[in-house]
Amino acid sequence: MALLRQIPLCGAFLLLLAGCQTTGPGTSTSVRNGFERLLDSVVRIDVRETSFSGGTTRIVAGVGSGVILSEDGIILTNAHVVSPRAVDIWVTLANLERVPATLLGWDHWTDLAAVQLDMADADTRGLRFSYAAFGDSDDLIPGQTVFAVGTPHGLSRTVTKGIISNTNRYFSDQSGINGYETGYFNTWLQTDAAINPGNSGGPLVDEKGRVVGINTRTYLGAENLGFAIPSRTAEVVLQDLISKGEVERSYIGIVPGVLQDLEGYYALEANQGLLVNSVDPGSPADQVGLRPSDIVLSIDDQEIDGRFPEQIPPIKNFIAHAPIGSELELQVRRNGSTLPIVVETERLLSRVGEEWAFEQWGLSVREISRAYARENRLESDNGVLVIGTQSAFPADKAGLSPRDIISKVNNKELKGLDELKELYGEYEEEPDSILMETVRNRRVSFKILKP
Amino acid sequence: MTKPLFGFFICLSLFAGFQASDAASPIEELFEQRIRSVVVIEFFVEREIDRRPLIVNGVVLDDEGLILLPENSVPNWVPVNKLKEFKAYIPGDPEVFTAEYLGSDRSYGRHFVRVEESLIPRLVPISEYKVGEPLLGQAIWGIGIAAKDLDFMPFFMRAEVSTIQPLPELIGFATYEVASPGALVFSDGGSMVGWASTPLNMERILTIEGKRYKAYMKIPDQTSTFYIASEWMETVSDPPESPDSYDASFIGTVGLNALNDEVAEHMGLADQSAIAVSEILNDSPAKKAGLQERDIITSLDGESFNRYVPRRVVVSYFEQEIAKRNIGDVLNIGVLRNGEPLDVEVTIESHPKLARQADRRYFESIGLTIREFVVTDRISLGMPSNEDDEPGVIVNFVKTNSNAYTAGVKSGDLIKEIEGEAVSSFSQVVSKLEEILEMTDRKDFVILVGRRSETSVLRISLE
Structure with missing residues (x-):
């Protein structure tokens, strides 16, 4: 997956502000209104942030996209667009007004970040903006028309059109965001709507202009293989980012593998089980004796089905959502017998x-x-x-x-x-x-x- | 070893020169005689699914057909029984002679081959020549050997001595390529001054369409470096008792790093080189003697290390000094520990099994070769060296698109469990795998492999 990259930020020199002519896709007025409202809520984000690489402190600049989701100016974008190292964040609204913003929260695991407009500034200047609403990514079907809106290569307010190619794409990502792990807890919406550098953090929307995903990555060198974080994931993360500034997750230290083709070998009932491929040394799972090749059948009485790669992130997410320090009871299949193992979660940390x-x-x-x-x-x-x-x-x-x-x-x-x-x-x-x-x-x- | 056409052109031009002259020059006579001390050896490295040919040059040591090959001429990871069909050629002659591999010497790792008797009368041992000391700026000449399709045609090469450096063995550097690796270098008077060593990587800047690239280049079959004959001749030993016998000296220090000048000065070692020890293998002579991780080695048998250029040469010096000693010899190693000097007496032991000596077995039906775990695997796999259990067996080879390959087994994996049962010894794994592969009703089996810091459960299909 070496070619799979988060969409690089677009250099500021590429800024080519074209006139923003936009037309909605639908014919009915309500659809048209919804879409226009969405267009008015998409923003361009210019970020200058501190970089500690190369033995010195430097300021690096980048451009990305975002979408306003509340009347108090809360914007959702990618973690690789805005990070805690941001020195200043400038948001360009649809009406071409620029407003400073601050970071509310950051979650590299899902590549999401929340920023908020300086409302005092916006109020003083009497600026207006509209805000978009979430749609439900679980209702999407492959083939459905979607639009990507953002600032590809600095071209503000670009709309591209495509379909949902896959609603549940899984890929492992070794590169991460500047080394930060990402993509462990969610699958992705795949779309053929053109997504280019600078689209990062912009919304993927349905025909009614509802935000069903946040455009995040693309395959470099491939055509029309774009990936967005589903709104189901984004909505939950956004709430935590607003209230706590971060997402706290639990960790037990098992690295799951896919059970595919092994069910027969382990004589498992249909559609059940998660293979423990590796146990992190010194982790809670290691301490209570979980071992590679154990099969986790259930966690706290919830049956687990991890046969295919795309089934793994939701299971990881389930574990992550247990309160930190709580006890999880795992039913584990080992050598033909089933035994309960209780493991106490600890807080998930980044490498x-x-x-x-x-x-x-x-x-x-x-x-x-x-x-x-x-x-x-x-x-x-x-x-x-x-x-x-x-x-x-x-x-x-x-x-x-x-x-x-x-x-x-x-x-x-x-x-x-x-x-x-x-x-x-x-x-x-x-x-x-x-x-x-x-x-x-x-x-x-x-x-x-x-x- | 590749022999590019380049050599061919040099040959042609030289031969044109020879033909133009009326009578043989004194150098030509010397050349014709000296090439009888160089032999080309060809052999195959047999692997699971293919054979790889190798061609190296060697020199004639005695009048019984004993040939000496350079230390890097035979890959040191290949088991001796996988080195096949040794053949010998006289430079410039297509006739094929048989040869026999005799093994390598314990101190320098140079290899020995004996050629068939019928070839011996055509060879001249190097002991026939006077050994000369090359001097800076002196003209020297050497023997180049062309590619196989040119019948290993010998050709004349010439250069001057550029410098001579202890690295730690004395190495002569010529102004140009002066011989093929493994061939000989002489003075104009015919004294033997050197044995051609490996080619140097020369740093070059390539400019392609205005873009500059840094490149390292070397001509693989010609070299400008050579071991100084007088020192080298003294280190030539007898062949080992058997090709596979290996009784190299071992003390068990791992990760030796030369101190840089600032650090040495800071530690009060201003005028000498010193070596930091990263790890000590468990159960090793160094461990038994009380040597510790992070000790700074400053002297050997009472003699402080010379200050070498480059500094890292001190590590080669130390390793070579150990290699030269015999099993049972006691080394007096001076170390600095937390700033305090102390002496440690280490008794040299025989080197533990090497990867190439480890037991191995190819399971053809699943396309997998396993090999016994050896101490050096600990180092190459980045495992802590202070543990002494046998953690499993090593995957040495996976055949492309075999069942093992499809299952995701990779070369270098450490097999830790088979069918949920922890395995450690090689024989245990072999019998377990044999047992599984003999079962006709088995569809698959499962192994647990370690790879870096993670493990993987892999299902190998038997269908």
Whole structure:
């Protein structure tokens, strides 16, 4: 799936504001009204955000799309359009007025983010906008006409037309959003409506102008293979983003595989069971003795059916929605007998930890999360991960390079980013040579950072 | 080894030159005689579904047909019984002679072959030649060997000595390519000055339609580097007792890294090289001697390491010093631990089984080769080296579109369970698989493999 990419943000230089002539698709007035109202609620989002890559703090700019969904100016867009690193967010309304906005919440797991218009500013200027309504993505049928609205390649207010090609597409995504995991908890709407860079975060709508999905990704090099997050997923996530700024999910640490072709082997009743392909070391599932090749038949009396890949995300989502720290009772088939296993959930964490750049060192680092440590078979989540260096700066001259883990500083174990920030503070006051021990692919080496 | 046409053109031009001259030059006489010390060896590496031919050059060591091949000439991951049909050729002669593989030496990994008796009278051992010390700027010449379709035609090459460096063995660098790898280098007077080593990667900038690309290039069958004959001759040993015998020295340190200058200076090791140890294998001599992870090795048998250029050469030096010692020898290793110097006495043991010596078995009906787990797999699979259980068997080969392939088994996977039963030893896996494959009523079976930090349950169909 190397070619599967989130739609890249479109460079600001591509901005070509054409006149916005739009015509609704339907003939009846109500349909036409609904669609026009939708068009008036689609916005262009210009974002400038901090980047910590390359050993320095930089500002990078991008353009995406979004849709206003409430009268108080709440806009839904993609997590890869607006992130917590945003420095400023400018929204261009349908009437070509620009309004600043702030981030309400962010969820890379579903690639969704919510921003809110600066309503005080909008009120002062007497700006008006309309807002769209969600449709139900579960009611969609393949072949049904849909429209994608957004800012492809900076071309604001572009409408493209297509059909729903598949309502339940599954794909695994290794690349993620700048390394952040995505697509674990939802399947996708597939459409042949043209989706291009800059469409990201814009709505996929039905003929009545109801938002049935958020356009998110496309196959690079393929034609007319676009993917949108279903409104069923988006509605739930949006509520959490508004109320909590994030989506808290539970984690137990099983990696499911598909049961397809294995049902006969495990002598299972029809349409039941989830294969445990892998158990994350040290995870709750590992601690209670769940093992690879176990078959989970039910969770809290809810029967589980994970035979096909597209059935996996809803099951993961079901587990994710259990309260953090709650106990789940799994009925597990092992060696022909069924046994109950109770597992206590913990909070789901990303493999991507907090990032930071130490400018005088020319060093970008990332906190090592528990998930990263497990994935990479590290003994602990101590230390920080190097993600970039600036050439000819002290870190680069010392020989630090991306994927090194800084494990010790001046012969002292480095716990994490906060400790390194402290040490950097001391360095700023009184620059002095620093001895760093790094580990990379289990190989240890030493480096000296010199002022 | 490929022998491009390039060599052919050089040949043709040289031969044209030869024909034009009236009488043989002194160099031509030397050349005609010296090429009798170079032999071309051809053999096959037999794999599950194909055979791969390899052609290498070697030199004649004695008057009994013993040939020495360079250390990288025979792939070190191939079991000896998969090296097939050794043949020998005299440069420029299409006649085929048989040869026999004798194994590799324990310290340098160079390989030995013996050619059939009828060929011996046509060969001249290198011991016949005076050994000369090449000097900077001195003119040297060497023997080039053309491709097989040109009957391995020998051709003359010439260059000058550019520099001589300890890496850690003394390596001569010539101003141009001066010989084919595995062939010989001489002075104008006919003294043997070197044994041609592997070609260098030369960094080049390619400009294609205005775009610049950095490229590394090498001519595979010509080289400008050579082992200095005087030092090299001293390290030539006898062939091993049997082709598969392997008693290399082993101490069990893993992930050796040379310290850079700033770090060395910081640790008070300003004028010397030193080595950081990443891991120590369990049950190894280093472990028994009390060597620890993150120790800094500073000296061997009381002698501090030289400061090599480039610095990483110190690691090769250390490894080579160990390789040269005998089993049972005691090394006195000086280390710096948390800034404190101390000495550790490590008794060299015999190297544990290598991947190429591991038991292996090809199950043709499912297209899968499994191999015994060896200690070095721990390192190549990135597993912690301080555990000592046998975690399973290694998938060594998966035939494309076989049942194992369709099931998603990949080369390098670690088979941990079969049919829900944990497996560790090779024989256990073999008997388990044999048992399953013999059952006529089985439709499929399930294995659990480890791959990076995850596992996968895979169903292998038997239909």
